[in-house]
Amino acid sequence: MPASKIKSYGDVSRVELDRRAFRKKQSKKSALISCVSLIAFASAIYLLLSNSTGWEKVRIAFFSPEYFLDALPVVFEGLLKNLQILIFAASGVAVLATLIAVVRTSRSAVLFPLRVLASVYTDIFRGLPMIIILYLIGFGIPGLRIFGRIDAGLLGTIAIIIGYSAYVAEVIRAGIEAIHPSQRAAARSLGLSHSQTMRIIILPQAIRKVVPALMNDFVSMQKDVGLVSVLGVIDAVRSAQIMVAKTYNFTPYIAAGLLFILLSLPFIRLTDWYTAKLRKREQMEGAV
Amino acid sequence: MMGGEPVLRLENIRKRYGKNEVLKGIDLSVFHHEVIALIGASGSGKSTLLKCVNLLENIDDGQIFLSGEDISDPRVDEDKIRGKIGIVFQNYNLFPHITVLDNVTLASKKVLKIPKAQAEEKGMELLSRIGIAQKAKVYPDQLSGGQQQRVALVRAIASNPEILLLDEITSALDPQLVGEVLDLVRELKEAQTTILMATHEMSFAKSVADEIVFLENGVVAEKGPPSQIFDHPEKQSTKDFLARLKA
Numbered sequence: 001m002p003a004s005k006i007k008s009y010g011d012v013s014r015v016e017l018d019r020r021a022f023r024k025k026q027s028k029k030s031a032l033i034s035c036v037s038l039i040a041f042a043s044a045i046y047l048l049l050s051n052s053t054g055w056e057k058v059r060i061a062f063f064s065p066e067y068f069l070d071a072l073p074v075v076f077e078g079l080l081k082n083l084q085i086l087i088f089a090a091s092g093v094a095v096l097a098t099l100i101a102v103v104r105t106s107r108s109a110v111l112f113p114l115r116v117l118a119s120v121y122t123d124i125f126r127g128l129p130m131i132i133i134l135y136l137i138g139f140g141i142p143g144l145r146i147f148g149r150i151d152a153g154l155l156g157t158i159a160i161i162i163g164y165s166a167y168v169a170e171v172i173r174a175g176i177e178a179i180h181p182s183q184r185a186a187a188r189s190l191g192l193s194h195s196q197t198m199r200i201i202i203l204p205q206a207i208r209k210v211v212p213a214l215m216n217d218f219v220s221m222q223k224d225v226g227l228v229s230v231l232g233v234i235d236a237v238r239s240a241q242i243m244v245a246k247t248y249n250f251t252p253y254i255a256a257g258l259l260f261i262l263l264s265l266p267f268i269r270l271t272d273w274y275t276a277k278l279r280k281r282e283q284m285e286g287a288v
Numbered sequence: 289m290m291g292g293e294p295v296l297r298l299e300n301i302r303k304r305y306g307k308n309e310v311l312k313g314i315d316l317s318v319f320h321h322e323v324i325a326l327i328g329a330s331g332s333g334k335s336t337l338l339k340c341v342n343l344l345e346n347i348d349d350g351q352i353f354l355s356g357e358d359i360s361d362p363r364v365d366e367d368k369i370r371g372k373i374g375i376v377f378q379n380y381n382l383f384p385h386i387t388v389l390d391n392v393t394l395a396s397k398k399v400l401k402i403p404k405a406q407a408e409e410k411g412m413e414l415l416s417r418i419g420i421a422q423k424a425k426v427y428p429d430q431l432s433g434g435q436q437q438r439v440a441l442v443r444a445i446a447s448n449p450e451i452l453l454l455d456e457i458t459s460a461l462d463p464q465l466v467g468e469v470l471d472l473v474r475e476l477k478e479a480q481t482t483i484l485m486a487t488h489e490m491s492f493a494k495s496v497a498d499e500i501v502f503l504e505n506g507v508v509a510e511k512g513p514p515s516q517i518f519d520h521p522e523k524q525s526t527k528d529f530l531a532r533l534k535a
């Protein structure tokens with residue numbers, strides 16, 4: 001019987017009681033050490049900052065409570081714009097990245113040109129800094145004067161979709177390639193068509209395999225939607241910037257930063273929780 | 289010799305991977321209700337032959353006839369043909385992300401377009417037959433290896449294929465689980481299923497197969513009834529192969 005199955009606490013042997021007592025003492029000791037080092041570290045930083053000659057100026061420029069309270073509602077309204085862009089961009093990335101991954105993993109001769117296109121695309125857009133993609137799309141497309149006036153938020157959303165799809169497509173492709181070839185063969189031999197096999201058998205398994213990586217990309221996208229401010233979109237960053245320009249006080253940036261952190265925290269926690277759950281399951285499988 | 293058109297007829301099948309010629313002209317017929325066992329050393333081309341028959345691999349020459357129809361003709365509807373041929377591999381047969389019942393009913397629902405209720409009724413019937421109806425709603429990883437292979441077998445016959453191909457379906461199993469899977473194959477034979485199977489279970493092949501086909505380096509080195517192949521092999525290579533197994 002495996003040790004983990006023992007759930008009765010009544011009759012535990014002396015040796016085990018001894019071991020438990022020792023472990024308890026050990027963990028108390030390490031908790032104490034962590035606390036002490038944390039306090040020491042924090043005090044060191046505090047002393048360093050407060051004794052630096054510029055600290056007083058920085059405190060006023062970045063951490064003024066009055067400016068903070070003034071900025072918060074304005075910046076919050078801007079954040080709603082970021083949130084809106086995030087939702088549209090994430091949906092767009094899900095679709096485009098999946099399509100690219102499917103094209104890149106297909107072996108059909110008919111799709112060869114598309115496959116080349118997809119691989120050139122992922123090469124280019126994984127290398128290009130997000131800010132350059134934003135400039136290219138945000139100022140390049142309107143410059144063509146084909147579509148008339150286009151909303152800057154829409155252009156920003158498109159740029160983010162294009163930039164992130166290159167990454168996410170590669171993650172999904174790795175997931176697809178991790179599926180054992182027999183799965184495809186088994187599906188095809190049941191008479192499922194190529195696209196049914198992809199849709200019903202391969203993709204659901206592939207995506208499940210890469211969920212932690214996808215969640216990570218989503219977190220990083222949450223903050224990158226702040227970059228659309230360079231196109232003049234009135235988002236959280238841009239709102240803060242406008243206030244800073246008026247008052248020469250940088251506290252609105254801190255407010256915007258704080259809101260971005262708060263926006264990402266729930267999802268970051270979710271990612272941690274899910275990754276830990278997966279690891280636990282894998283360890284259990286390893287034990288069988 | 290049995291009369292009539294064989295269910296499966298292979299004529300001069302050739303298959304290369306790059307420069308490596310794996311199948312060098314295979315001729316083979318499988319008649320209705322016949323069980324044929326492919327034996328041969330690892331790498332002799334058994335799996336490749338089965339994959340070619342199921343159109344999972346393209347052949348480089350020769351013809352494959354299923355009930356008289358040339359299925360190696362590129363003009364045939366490959367999905368439809370595959371639906372008429374069941375195949376079970378060594379492992380990774382079941383889809384881990386859907387339930388056992390969904391595994392069994394998938395082809396009926398998505399390929400044959402049978403209504404869900406009807407497909408599930410048939411699926412439950414098949415699962416009861418192998419004694420795991422109570423596991424219908426669990427995921428495949430909660431079944432033992434032997435149960436998984438038995439589910440794969442009933443899934444393969446759920447859409448009434450004309451022939452069942454088995455590729456060493458017990459070779460990834462713990463020894464104590466092999467028996468239950470082979471018993472099911474034996475039952476399928478009794479239910480008159482037509483089977484072409486690659487196997488390394490010689491005593492099983494001897495007791496179940498109507499004909500043994502010994503593959504060596506991509507050619508049929510010898511074939512005949514089990515009594516002949518196992519007890520009085522004619523070719524030296526067959527004798528050597530069987531002797532190596534006993535050693």
Ligand SMILES: Nc1ncnc2c1ncn2[C@@H]1O[C@H](COP(=O)(O)OP(=O)(O)O)[C@@H](O)[C@H]1O
Binds near residue numbers: 329332334
């Ligand atoms: N997809 C493949 N690509 C290249 N070579 C392969 C492939 N599949 C099988 N082979 C080669 O074909 C030969 C026969 O393999 P296989 O049919 O699996 O034999 P068996 O099933 O009898 O062990 C081996 O030499 C193997 O390396």
Ligand SMILES: [Mg+2]
Binds near residue numbers: 334335336455456
């Ligand atoms: Mg093989």
